[in-house]
Amino acid sequence: MMLAYRHAFHAGNHADVLKHTALVAVLRYMNLKDKGWRLVDTHAGAGGYSLQGEYANKRAEFEQGIGALWQRDDLPPPVADLVGLVRQFNGGKALAQYPGSPALAHMLMRPQDQLRLHEMHPTDHKILASYLGDQPGVEVAMTDGFAALKGHLPPTTRRGVVLIDPSYEIKTDYARTLAALRESLERFAEGVVIVWLPQLQLLEAAQLPQRLKASAEKLGKKGWLHARLTVAQGDARGFGMLGSSVFIANPPHTLVAELRPAVAWLAQALAQFEGAHGMVEAA
Numbered sequence: 335m336m337l338a339y340r341h342a343f344h345a346g347n348h349a350d351v352l353k354h355t356a357l358v359a360v361l362r363y364m365n366l367k368d369k370g371w372r373l374v375d376t377h378a379g380a381g382g383y384s385l386q387g388e389y390a391n392k393r394a395e396f397e398q399g400i401g402a403l404w405q406r407d408d409l410p411p412p413v414a415d416l417v418g419l420v421r422q423f424n425g426g427k428a429l430a431q432y433p434g435s436p437a438l439a440h441m442l443m444r445p446q447d448q449l450r451l452h453e454m455h456p457t458d459h460k461i462l463a464s465y466l467g468d469q470p471g472v473e474v475a476m477t478d479g480f481a482a483l484k485g486h487l488p489p490t491t492r493r494g495v496v497l498i499d500p501s502y503e504i505k506t507d508y509a510r511t512l513a514a515l516r517e518s519l520e521r522f523a524e525g526v527v528i529v530w531l532p533q534l535q536l537l538e539a540a541q542l543p544q545r546l547k548a549s550a551e552k553l554g555k556k557g558w559l560h561a562r563l564t565v566a567q568g569d570a571r572g573f574g575m576l577g578s579s580v581f582i583a584n585p586p587h588t589l590v591a592e593l594r595p596a597v598a599w600l601a602q603a604l605a606q607f608e609g610a611h612g613m614v615e616a617a
């Protein structure tokens with residue numbers, strides 16, 4: 335199936351900022367120990383995106399995301415960490431490109447670490463493969479990331495992170511995401527599993543956090559964290575993306591204290607309406 339979704343439209347928007355702030359904080363934590371880790375990215379995208387291309391400019395979503403942070407000198411530490419990596423990705427110059435999860439992970443990986451990247455869209459896969467396919471420790475596959483996941487778990491070092499970041503373009507993505515989190519924890523109970531989810535007026539989207547929490551409590555070892563960033567109001571009927579959240583099973587114990595002030599700050603910095611707010615809950 336040819337998927338219509340192209341992440342380039344959305345690269346660098348508020349949802350990417352939230353997701354990537356969390357991902358970078360998790361990988362920094364993994365880097366505190368020498369033992370190698372493996373990141374399994376089930377929905378990797380193209381790896382990096384031009385913000386000047388026709389895709390990004392069509393809606394210029396990045397202007398209300400990374401673009402709104404670029405000149406700020408009061409970034410909270412985990413957001414400053416992400417923005418610093420985006421600056422590095424741009425070679426210290428003006429904001430022209432935005433790194434996807436594979437590029438960020440590649441900037442943070444060490445020789446002992448591994449990236450397992452999956453992308454089904456032929457064009458995005460081609461870009462990703464030409465960018466990172468030959469790098470040591472990196473494998474890029476044009477396969478269904480949901481189906482490939484279990485083959486990568488548990489990592490031999492028993493240190494690992496799973497990123498499940500579908501576009502939720504097809505409704506079955508909700509059920510498959512829940513199944514993928516459960517499968518990850520069944521095979522690797524102490525693994526860090528990061529799930530991105532949209533905040534929408536849609537039953538499947540509204541129910542997913544509760545289901546993820548229940549599964550993480552049953553199958554995981556170190557609890558969960560749920561960080562939500564609401565930036566928009568939606569249209570008159572309440573439709574449209576209001577914001578997004580990241581759910582993390584077995585989060586680093588330091589993460590809640592890092593993310594709580596950062597998400598509250600992001601809600602103000604990226605607000606598109608007066609009621610914008612952030613929330614971080616953990617158990």
Ligand SMILES: C[S@@+](CC[C@H](N)C(=O)[O-])C[C@H]1O[C@@H](n2cnc3c(N)ncnc32)[C@H](O)[C@@H]1O
Pocket residue numbers: 337339340341353375376377378379380381433434435436452453454455458477478479480499500501
């Ligand atoms: C939200 S984007 C990923 C963004 C990326 N994780 C990042 O943070 O930069 C979702 C991607 O998943 C791809 N995709 C959709 N279904 C897939 C599947 N079952 N397996 C692998 N990739 C898939 C889409 O083509 C799209 O590029």
